[in-house]
Amino acid sequence: MSRTLRVVAPIALALSLTGCMGGLLGGGETPPWLLTLTPQAPATENVVRTAGPGEAVTIAVPVIPKEIRTTRVPVHSGPIAIAYVEDLTWVDTPDRLFQDLLSETVTRMTNRVVLDPNQASLDPGLTITGNLTRFGYDEQEGAVIVRYDAAMARAGGSAVTTRRFEAREPADGTAATVAPAINAAANRVAMEAAQWVAGS
Structure with a gap:
């Protein structure tokens, strides 16, 4: 050459x-920078845990609608109109970001061994799946909305429980307010879901 x-x-x-x-x-x-979600639950200093049969928790990547299957943040204006927040770009799509946030939050707030779906062959234990149906800014409400419809299946499929988690945080539609508002709302949803898992 x-x-x-x-x-x-x-x-x-x-x-x-x-x-x-x-x-x-x-x-x-x-873009000049990319944004991500940051866990707000207190960090644990030492995460060395053991799970017996069926005691682990596997958290799946949530299903998301087309309008948030992107690294941009949707703006809902009325029942059918959707735009996107200017100058706001995630480092990954919301389904992956929320799975990471929920997994870390459950790890921090419970004593459970948390597994990624790629590790489920070990022993999936309690499986958490769900639909992340809202993850953006609502212009009419002047707030961001994060909504997660979760399903909890026990080992062996003996029982399935569902629950909706939703949080709102005020914002004005600009990247400077929408980004931290989504982070706060997503954390509230993740912490409530972690408490749900802890009580299972």
Whole structure:
């Protein structure tokens, strides 16, 4: 390979990856920063736990509707109109972010061993699935809404319990207020769900 080709190939690859990233984020330019959800439950210093048969908790990635199957934050304006918050982009889609948040919150607030679905072959134990039906800003209410319809299935499928968790936080529709409001609302939902798991 000539020296020219050795220099040009890495540059072409970098430009290609930059273009792909811009496409994945839904725009032509990569945003200056990406946002994520941060757990607000008190952190535990030592997480060394053992689970007997059926005692672990497996938290699945929630099902999400099309309007939030993106790294952008939807703005609901009336029953049918949807836009997106300007200059607000998540580092991943809300289903993955919320699963991570819920898993970490359950770990912090309970004594349960928490598993990812990829580890379910070990012993899924108590399985938490659900639908994350709202995860955005409602213009008419002037607030963000996070709604999680959860289902809890015990080991062996002997019983299934469902419960809806919902939280609202005020915001004005700008990225500066919507982002922290969603983080706060998602944490309230996650902590209530963790208490539900702890009492199972």
